Amino acid sequence: MPYEARRVGIVGATSYLGRRLIERLTDASQLDLVLFSRNTQPIADRPVYALERFEDRFADLDCVIHLAAITDSRVSEPEIRSVNVDLASTVAEAAAQAGVPRFVFLSSLGVHGKSAPVPVTPEAPFRPENAYARSKVAAEALLANLTARNGFEVVTLRPPMIYGPRGNNSFAKLAQLVKTGVPLPLARARGCRSFCSIENAVSATLHSALSKEVAPVLIPADPEDFDTVGLVNEMARVMECDARLWPLPRACLAIPLGMVGRGEMVTSLFDPLQVDRAHWQTQSWRPIESGYDGVRRALSEVVSV
Secondary structure (H helix, E strand, O other): OOOOOOEEEEEOOOOHHHHHHHHHHHHOOOOEEEEEOOOOOOEOOEOEEOHHHHHHHOOOOOEEEEOOOOOOOOOOHHHHHHHHHHHHHHHHHHHHHOOOOEEEEEOOHHHHOOOOOOOEOOOOOOOOOOHHHHHHHHHHHHHHHHHHHHOOEEEEEOOOOEEOOOOOOHHHHHHHHHHHOOOEOOOOOOOOEOOEEHHHHHHHHHHHHHOOOOOOEEOOOOOOOEOHHHHHHHHHHHHOOOOOEOOOOHHHHHHHHHHOOOOHHHHHHHOOEOEOHHHHHHOOOOOOOOHHHHHHHHOHHHHHO
8 A cells, every 4th residue: 555644643742853843744734743752741732642652642643753862962871872772662663563654763964973084875884973873873773673573664864963943052052152253263174064954854854754755764964065164154144243263273172172071072063074965866855945044044033132
């Protein structure tokens, strides 16, 4: 029977991507959404069910989108695994047993490492460098095993950093620093990196959940990449302020950041990590907005402050 998604479950509905996904589907969609989260406050007047009760509500779903995850690097690795691996596995097993045809799993480009000398393809080897990335690799392995055992269709998304309005990650923190006008020692940070606007992330998620035929792995991203200097300059242009950059040797940043356990920030600022977009040619997904539009949309509220 051809695949058709009419009832879709979203696990991790209160996440940043989950809320924007629900907004998009509430605006214009014939889908019936069933939402799950640890926080059971209603979203867009829709009920949100506790994660402990998902088994009772999976039987008539056509797809489960799993977004629930701990991304905070300050959380212990066992706690991260309990959600990012154990919960993901439990939810997927329950979906498979309930006969749900498709499971969409949000992983991360970080499974391939914090940097890469060449653009990353879906077939690139795993090189996780922190607890979060290791948990995503472990979860992907369990899901692959589930697929091998019973043919359960799993679609994995591995986006780079997702950014957008009201985001609360390093993109947002960098934007706030740029707006203050504080001099930033990043003039030598020239490694190009891929990013994914929240609108492009929503588009990729909907493609993975609703399209009749999809590939097992999609790495969504904006069409353009930025190095840190270029990103800071674009942020300053959008916010109509000065980009105050000065050159500082990488080592001068690496030493103090390493002493406070944030050494990986230097890699994220200075080293390349780009998506190989060639695999998009075999899929029907394309980003719906440019990186420049994504940055402008993300900073719209910062500009108005």
